[in-house]
Amino acid sequence: MKCDKCGKKAVIELRYMGKKFCNSCFSHIFERRIRKNLRGLVSKKEPIAVAVSGGKDSMVMLHLLHKWGYNITAISIDEGIKGYREHTLSVVKKYCSEQGIPHKVFSFKEEFGITIDELKERKKHPCSYCGVLRRNLINRKVKGECTKVIMAHNMDDEIQTILMNFFRGELERMARTGLKVGIRDMKSFVPVIKPLRNTPEKEVVVYALIHNIPFADNECPYSFTAYRRDIAHCLNFLENKHPGIKFAILSTGDKLAEILKPLFLTDSEPEKCRVCGNICKGDICKVCELLKEISS
Amino acid sequence: MKVKIRKELVEVKGKKVRDIFRELNLNPEEYVVVKNGEVVLLDEPVDENDEIELIPVVSGG
Numbered sequence: 001m002k003c004d005k006c007g008k009k010a011v012i013e014l015r016y017m018g019k020k021f022c023n024s025c026f027s028h029i030f031e032r033r034i035r036k037n038l039r040g041l042v043s044k045k046e047p048i049a050v051a052v053s054g055g056k057d058s059m060v061m062l063h064l065l066h067k068w069g070y071n072i073t074a075i076s077i078d079e080g081i082k083g084y085r086e087h088t089l090s091v092v093k094k095y096c097s098e099q100g101i102p103h104k105v106f107s108f109k110e111e112f113g114i115t116i117d118e119l120k121e122r123k124k125h126p127c128s129y130c131g132v133l134r135r136n137l138i139n140r141k142v143k144g145e146c147t148k149v150i151m152a153h154n155m156d157d158e159i160q161t162i163l164m165n166f167f168r169g170e171l172e173r174m175a176r177t178g179l180k181v182g183i184r185d186m187k188s189f190v191p192v193i194k195p196l197r198n199t200p201e202k203e204v205v206v207y208a209l210i211h212n213i214p215f216a217d218n219e220c221p222y223s224f225t226a227y228r229r230d231i232a233h234c235l236n237f238l239e240n241k242h243p244g245i246k247f248a249i250l251s252t253g254d255k256l257a258e259i260l261k262p263l264f265l266t267d268s269e270p271e272k273c274r275v276c277g278n279i280c281k282g283d284i285c286k287v288c289e290l291l292k293e294i295s296s
Numbered sequence: 297m298k299v300k301i302r303k304e305l306v307e308v309k310g311k312k313v314r315d316i317f318r319e320l321n322l323n324p325e326e327y328v329v330v331k332n333g334e335v336v337l338l339d340e341p342v343d344e345n346d347e348i349e350l351i352p353v354v355s356g357g
Contacts, residue, residue, distance in 0.1 A: 001337050001340075010337055011334070011335040011336065011337070012335065013337055013338070156354075201354065202325065202326075202353045205328045205351060217351075217352075229354075232354055233326075236323050236325040240323050240324065
């Protein structure tokens, strides 16, 4: 099978385009899509943080931003998951050290006084706590130092979230999806950008393999809920039968977000958490609520 | 031929990568196939001497 662009040996078939590509032509298409997402949103001079877990998505993102000369600092969070996080963090640490990329690690134990392993003993589903605490910690540590946070969520992550929000009727959450996360800029939150959000997960794996980008492939023992996994499998089943359906879902989700955004925009001052002072809905923010729950 | 998948070796028959997916009843959308260290397509021919690995695309973490 030959590359439809240059005639060399093809390594990937992008069925949604009806074309096959070799290493080099595929890499060109892959990189161009991500560069286009960054253009106008992130400048090469501004200091940006890249959230890096050590998995394929964040390692590819880190590799590209470094290759393109962005002013990056890699940020990793150690949630305290024995037998999992040690390995993924060692991959990031080694890569950053070899490439001369500044790397900072912050831990749940030091910042919140509890690990996810300890939380698991008290809570059946620690994933919801993990996500909220991780985002809070990244924002706290990056604020004042970096102007943007880059999150390497791929297209599959995004469309799973779009569908989960749709099924649950979470309209405000649906309004917040996009290349730049959120309905509007807020002083207390460093803007989050997702440059991989229109890149299919499979293509990230292929890119990492053909460019020898190291990544940890072990799975978190707690995360990836059965619900999200079911949706991922359904979407892959549909994509296999109807190539292009994932891009169509992303596009529909983005159109809906644009329609929904004005409904959740208010002129009034946002409420602040009475414990930490961060913007929140109601009296106390989700992080403080969780920490109160944990300590009680 | 033996195919490595999630650290396990599975015995599979077939002449092309596509046959492996058919025999194992797996969705090709969920794996990247590496043959002798190179990423390959579903129409790639395979035989006993090839080292084949199916790398799962879906990860969690």
